[in-house]
Amino acid sequence: GLDVRRLAWLILLLALPASALAQGSAFGVRGLGVPGRSASAKALAQGGASGLFDYESGMNPATLTDVVGVATSFSLAQGWSSPETPAGGASVRGARFPQATFATSVRRTPLWLGASMSTYTNRDFSVATIETLQLRGVPVDAFDTLTARGGLSDLRLAAALRASDRLSVGVAAHVITGRARFDVRRAFSDSAYRPFAERSEVSYLGTGLSLGLLYRPDSALSLALTLRSDGSVDVDRDSTGVGTVDLPYSVAAGARWVASPSLALSGHASYRTWSGANSDLQAQGGVGAFNTLEVAVGAQILPDPRRPFRRPIRIGARYAQLPFQMVPGDRPRELGLAVGTGGRFAQRRGGIDLTLEHLWRSGDAGVSERAFVLTLGVSVRP
Numbered sequence: 001g002l003d004v005r006r007l008a009w010l011i012l013l014l015a016l017p018a019s020a021l022a023q024g025s026a027f028g029v030r031g032l033g034v035p036g037r038s039a040s041a042k043a044l045a046q047g048g049a050s051g052l053f054d055y056e057s058g059m060n061p062a063t064l065t066d067v068v069g070v071a072t073s074f075s076l077a078q079g080w081s082s083p084e085t086p087a088g089g090a091s092v093r094g095a096r097f098p099q100a101t102f103a104t105s106v107r108r109t110p111l112w113l114g115a116s117m118s119t120y121t122n123r124d125f126s127v128a129t130i131e132t133l134q135l136r137g138v139p140v141d142a143f144d145t146l147t148a149r150g151g152l153s154d155l156r157l158a159a160a161l162r163a164s165d166r167l168s169v170g171v172a173a174h175v176i177t178g179r180a181r182f183d184v185r186r187a188f189s190d191s192a193y194r195p196f197a198e199r200s201e202v203s204y205l206g207t208g209l210s211l212g213l214l215y216r217p218d219s220a221l222s223l224a225l226t227l228r229s230d231g232s233v234d235v236d237r238d239s240t241g242v243g244t245v246d247l248p249y250s251v252a253a254g255a256r257w258v259a260s261p262s263l264a265l266s267g268h269a270s271y272r273t274w275s276g277a278n279s280d281l282q283a284q285g286g287v288g289a290f291n292t293l294e295v296a297v298g299a300q301i302l303p304d305p306r307r308p309f310r311r312p313i314r315i316g317a318r319y320a321q322l323p324f325q326m327v328p329g330d331r332p333r334e335l336g337l338a339v340g341t342g343g344r345f346a347q348r349r350g351g352i353d354l355t356l357e358h359l360w361r362s363g364d365a366g367v368s369e370r371a372f373v374l375t376l377g378v379s380v381r382p
């Protein structure tokens with residue numbers, strides 16, 4: 001038979017080298033980058049709307065109580081984007097390894113434990129500019145490039161308890177850490193001037209805490225609520241402390257309704273107080289940040305309810321505000337549509353989920369972006 005564990009490790013090893021080639025975005029230039037989403041591939045296919053009810057996502061620690069035995073999962077995303085700026089457009093592609101999860105029940109106790117790693121913010125981008133300088137009284141074109149690679153990761157340790165047949169509660173500790181490497185290069189149109197380069201590294205470290213609730217008043221309806229505080233991160237540049245950045249408080253609520261054996265509907269809304277980072281970013285030379293709202297809806301359709309793990313159809317839509325301004329007064333935002341499916345094999349011990357997202361990002365600074373993201377999720381229950 002198929003060795004599910006060997007398959008999982010093989011895919012994991014193939015995915016790891018791609019994690020250094022994270023997807024670039026024009027909206028990752030400012031602040032801490034583009035916020036990540038702690039959602040599994042099957043949740044992303046529903047616009048992320050089912051993430052508060054999915055233990056393969058890192059959004060609600062209370063969902064760990066749905067795990068039977070041991071469960072692991074990870075995902076690999078390949079993206080293609082086309083940013084447009086007042087200076088022109090470009091085509092960008094890349095891959096990333098956005099999430100991995102592990103969860104297990106504790107024998108002879110009502111307790112579940114879990115761990116996860118997910119992208120908190122992504123700050124991969126490249127910017128090129130041309131400027132004419134007066135050098136020794138002669139105009140000379142200077143070609144500048146700024147490249148950044150890195151971002152922040154969310155490392156989570158969680159525990160959950162089934163308080164009753166209807167109510168589960170969970171708590172999680174978060175370590176938010178990461179780094180971004182910046183490479184600045186300048187070349188001149190006149191060969192009499194030598195090109196030069198400057199490199200720096202910015203690292204971050206902070207901690208957070210989250211609380212999750214999962215309530216099922218009946219067999220068809222599920223309600224979820226999460227509260228989270230991410231505190232602040234210490235910022236070091238080339239091993240020298242340069243300050244701190246306040247991270248947001250977050251609140252998210254959602255509902256999932258099984259309308260029929262073949263149809264389940266989900267929705268959620270979340271609010272994050274990113275404006276707390278505004279003064280910190282401005283003090284460090286940034287533009288600023290504002291609070292954000294996210295709303296998502298999704299559906300899962302089962303062509304054969306008697307075999308629910310055989311090619312389900314998932315669709316979803318999402319609207320979100322992005323927290324970091326491109327210029328003062330800018331309000332960047334994102335709209336996404338998604339579709340996906342999946343399947344289970346090896347006596348349902350292994351699973352593969354596939355999601356395609358179409359994203360539109362825009363703002364008030366004349367910058368826009370269109371992207372496609374293909375996400376492969378792999379889950380294993382040894």
